[in-house]
Amino acid sequence: MSEGTLDKHQLEGHLVEILHRISGADPAVITADARLMEDIGIDSLGFYEILIEADTCFGIRIQEEQLLQFKTVGDIQRHLESLNIDPPSSTTA
Numbered sequence: 001m002s003e004g005t006l007d008k009h010q011l012e013g014h015l016v017e018i019l020h021r022i023s024g025a026d027p028a029v030i031t032a033d034a035r036l037m038e039d040i041g042i043d044s045l046g047f048y049e050i051l052i053e054a055d056t057c058f059g060i061r062i063q064e065e066q067l068l069q070f071k072t073v074g075d076i077q078r079h080l081e082s083l084n085i086d087p088p089s090s091t092t093a
């Protein structure tokens with residue numbers, strides 16, 4: 001793993017924060033096995049908010065068709081892990 005990328009636990013923490021903000025679900029229930037719609041309460045608008053947050057927080061674009069195929073938090077996390085995302089920066093160059 002390179003130093004410039006988020007590790008699995010950092011990524012999971014950011015994802016839990018994002019999903020909590022969008023859904024209002026208790027962070028304790030936002031686990032890898034939690035289903036986005038049934039367990040966390042992400043609705044169709046929430047899916048679009050995930051797209052926006054991924055772009056804002058991680059600087060990545062997830063295709064809408066791809067996002068709609070994700071059923072669990074783990075599905076999103078595995079996708080994000082595969083992208084080797086750089087940590088969010090508080091400074092801009």
